[in-house]
Amino acid sequence: xxxxxxxxxxxxxxxxxxxxxxxxxxxxxxxxxxxxxxxxxxxxxxxxxxxxxxxxxxxxxxxxxxxxxxxxxxxxxxxxxxxxxxxxxxxxxxxxxxxxxxxxxxxxxxxxxxxxxxxxxxxxxxxxxxxxxxxxxxxxxxxxxxxxxxxxxxxxxxxxxxxxxxxxxxxxxxxxxxxxxxxxxxxxxxxxxxxxxxxxxxxxxxxxxxxxxxxxxxxxxxxxxxxxxxxxxxxxxxxxxxxxxxxxxxxxxxxxxxxxxxxxxxxxxxxxxxxxxxxxxxxxxxxxxxxxxxxxxxxxxxxxxxxxxxxxxxxxxxxxxxxxxxxxxxxxxxxxxxxxxxxxxxxxxxxxxxxxxxxxxxxxxxxxxxxxxxxxxxxxxxxxxxxxxxxxxxxxxxxxxxxxxxxxxxx
Amino acid sequence: xxxxxxxxxxxxxxxxxxxxxxxxxxxxxxxxxxxxxxxxxxxxxxxxxxxxxxxxxxxxxxxxxxxxxxxxxxxxxxxxxxxxxxxxxxxxxxxxxxxxxxxxxxxxxxxxxxxxxxxxxxxxxxxxxxxxxxxxxxxxxxxxxxxxxxxxxxxxxxxxxxxxxxxxxxxxxxxxxxxxxxxxxxxxxxxxxxxxxxxxxxxxxxxxxxxxxxxxxxxxxxxxxxxxxxxxxxxxxxxxxxxxxxxxxxx
Ligand SMILES: Nc1ncnc2c1ncn2[C@@H]1O[C@H](COP(=O)(O)OP(=O)(O)OP(=O)(O)O)[C@@H](O)[C@H]1O
Ligand SMILES: [Mg+2]
Numbered sequence: 001x002x003x004x005x006x007x008x009x010x011x012x013x014x015x016x017x018x019x020x021x022x023x024x025x026x027x028x029x030x031x032x033x034x035x036x037x038x039x040x041x042x043x044x045x046x047x048x049x050x051x052x053x054x055x056x057x058x059x060x061x062x063x064x065x066x067x068x069x070x071x072x073x074x075x076x077x078x079x080x081x082x083x084x085x086x087x088x089x090x091x092x093x094x095x096x097x098x099x100x101x102x103x104x105x106x107x108x109x110x111x112x113x114x115x116x117x118x119x120x121x122x123x124x125x126x127x128x129x130x131x132x133x134x135x136x137x138x139x140x141x142x143x144x145x146x147x148x149x150x151x152x153x154x155x156x157x158x159x160x161x162x163x164x165x166x167x168x169x170x171x172x173x174x175x176x177x178x179x180x181x182x183x184x185x186x187x188x189x190x191x192x193x194x195x196x197x198x199x200x201x202x203x204x205x206x207x208x209x210x211x212x213x214x215x216x217x218x219x220x221x222x223x224x225x226x227x228x229x230x231x232x233x234x235x236x237x238x239x240x241x242x243x244x245x246x247x248x249x250x251x252x253x254x255x256x257x258x259x260x261x262x263x264x265x266x267x268x269x270x271x272x273x274x275x276x277x278x279x280x281x282x283x284x285x286x287x288x289x290x291x292x293x294x295x296x297x298x299x300x301x302x303x304x305x306x307x308x309x310x311x312x313x314x315x316x317x318x319x320x321x322x323x324x325x326x327x328x329x330x331x332x333x334x335x336x337x338x339x340x341x342x343x344x345x346x347x348x349x350x351x352x353x354x355x356x357x358x359x360x361x362x363x364x365x366x367x368x369x370x371x372x373x374x375x376x377x378x379x380x381x382x383x384x385x386x387x388x389x390x391x392x393x394x395x396x397x398x399x400x401x402x403x404x405x406x407x408x409x410x411x
Numbered sequence: 412x413x414x415x416x417x418x419x420x421x422x423x424x425x426x427x428x429x430x431x432x433x434x435x436x437x438x439x440x441x442x443x444x445x446x447x448x449x450x451x452x453x454x455x456x457x458x459x460x461x462x463x464x465x466x467x468x469x470x471x472x473x474x475x476x477x478x479x480x481x482x483x484x485x486x487x488x489x490x491x492x493x494x495x496x497x498x499x500x501x502x503x504x505x506x507x508x509x510x511x512x513x514x515x516x517x518x519x520x521x522x523x524x525x526x527x528x529x530x531x532x533x534x535x536x537x538x539x540x541x542x543x544x545x546x547x548x549x550x551x552x553x554x555x556x557x558x559x560x561x562x563x564x565x566x567x568x569x570x571x572x573x574x575x576x577x578x579x580x581x582x583x584x585x586x587x588x589x590x591x592x593x594x595x596x597x598x599x600x601x602x603x604x605x606x607x608x609x610x611x612x613x614x615x616x617x618x619x620x621x622x623x624x625x626x627x628x629x630x631x632x633x634x635x636x637x638x639x640x641x642x643x644x645x646x647x648x649x650x651x652x653x654x655x656x657x658x659x660x661x662x
Binding site: 385 | 459460461462463482483484486487488492493495498499501502503504508509512513516517520552553569573
């Protein structure tokens with residue numbers, strides 16, 4: 001069997017093993033049918049050219065994760081905290097702030113369109129559906145600003161290889177506002193298969209953070225899908241340190257005019273870690289601005305991949321899209337492959353993109369050292385300075401301060 | 412304090428300094444003048460320990476110790492300060508954070524107590540005031556978007572806080588208006604003391620009206636070809652370097 005066939009075999013076995021009779025049965029069954037016909041990741045595919053899935057041969061796909069007995073440790077970043085352990089929702093959801101409601105996928109009415117319409121756009125997204133234990137559904141109320149910061153913690157832990165489907169769905173009603181932190185933590189050889197969907201209704205606003213701070217031995221394959229309606233505003237920050245395998249597929253669709261997207265991210269791959277971010281921003285409708293700034297650092301034998309695609313559709317006149325990805329290498333053996341892709345199907349657009357991969361600046365390093373600062377500290381300061389610009393653009397002080405320290409530790 | 416004997420140095424394999432000799436004693440102010448490309452900045456960089464600048468022959472002793480054996484940061488901690496001809500911009504690292512790290516490193520190497528946050532901030536603000544820089548500059552990225560003159564004043568501010576024993580000023584006066592020049596001169600003069608020495612690299616005699624040197628040297632083609640008192644600077648201003656180098660006027 002080829003590696004792709006082996007993968008398919010494991011995925012289908014896992015998907016079958018997780019079938020059971022409850023309200024989500026049809027969602028899972030449908031996904032299994034999809035998995036049977038979908039192409040599997042393979043180094044020959046452009047999207048998987050730099051990222052192999054050999055780490056999964058340790059057996060993550062052979063075993064679904066089981067419910068966790070112990071509780072998670074994490075920094076207090078938000079006001080309303082919901083902890084989801086190995087994909088199992090808490091028996092009781094906490095009290096929610098005004099303007100926000102939460103339900104589990106399993107208790108949502110079967111007719112709830114948002115769930116039955118689920119259509120993930122990656123293979124692992126379908127596996128998430130096929131093996132789903134349960135998901136969290138957050139909905140804002142029309143014209144309500146949710147004052148509390150919502151902190152959803154996905155805690156994944158296991159001492160043996162296994163797979164956990166983490167699932168979050170956020171629906172912003174017209175004119176509503178929300179600040180949401182998605183926070184992935186945990187340790188051990190568990191694969192977090194994390195699928196998050198955000199639907200930003202007309203004129204809604206969301207400040208979104210996706211923080212990935214699992215231990216280095218944990219694996220993460222994530223999929224973030226954002227759909228934006230008329231005049232919605234999405235500000236999304238994605239921060240991550242490296243681990244055995246980290247892959248994120250982010251897909252944003254600007255579906256109606258006036259929708260605005262601002263995304264930024266920092267990824268730091270040290271030691272043997274691997275981080276791959278594949279981002280696809282689609283300008284479907286006219287007059288939508290999108291702005292993306294990503295910064296990457298790799299040290300030792302760390303490896304990072306960045307692929308940023310901007311797709312401007314024929315009717316998306318007056319689109320204004322920009323993407324920058326600047327990267328810093330801290331050692332000779334580190335590698336970062338960065339590739340922007342533009343697909344533009346009309347003339348009336350403003351589009352700017354740029355990527356760089358460079359060493360730490362020798363003149364800057366000398367300047368700091370000439371003032372008595374030792375080399376190690378000077379390097380840390382320059383690394384922090386390189387990413388701080390991006391971190392300082394984040395709105396929430398608590399996340400920003402935590403992130404500056406947490407990412408600083410990795411430099 | 413500084414003893415440079417028959418120094419030969421190269422940058423990226425190219426020989427630039429070709430037998431330079433210079434002795435600086437505590438309390439003295441030396442001015443080094445010379446045509447563009449003669450090696451003035453190379454000398455400053457060699458003394459400060461810039462990677463890539465190789466001493467190929469000769470000796471450099473600082474307080475009796477060979478400089479070549481000291482890392483860049485050790486030299487700074489031992490009291491050597493270079494005001495850069497072209498100060499480097501470091502976006503993302505605030506001036507204040509930089510000053511704090513620098514002062515901590517230098518003071519602790521000198522066995523001094525670290526400054527508490529309040530004292531540090533007060534001193535930094537005072538230093539800003541001395542060089543006519545708004546306090547906002549403490550919050551900005553190091554030299555980020557500073558004008559030429561602001562960068563030079565930022566260098567002097569750092570010098571005032573670090574109180575070096577040997578200050579090397581590489582064209583700190585270039586591109587400054589008269590007011591800024593006086594600010595820089597005031598900073599340098601405030602540092603003058605019997606224990607400290609100052610080496611000024613300059614193209615303009617103008618600075619030497621404000622900071623009167625004990626010695627003036629002419630550096631050409633990697634060597635000091637003439638030394639004298641402060642009157643040499645005036646003579647150079649009138650006659651240029653041609654009469655010394657035997658070439659056409661260049662500076
Ligand atoms: N990295 C380098 N590689 C090769 N040559 C260099 C390098 N840096 C400097 N040089 C050369 O060394 C010579 C001396 O340069 P230096 O900067 O020391 O001159 P300077 O006297 O300071 O000139 P200026 O008055 O213009 O500041 C010049 O010819 C310069 O081009
Ligand atoms: Mg020079």
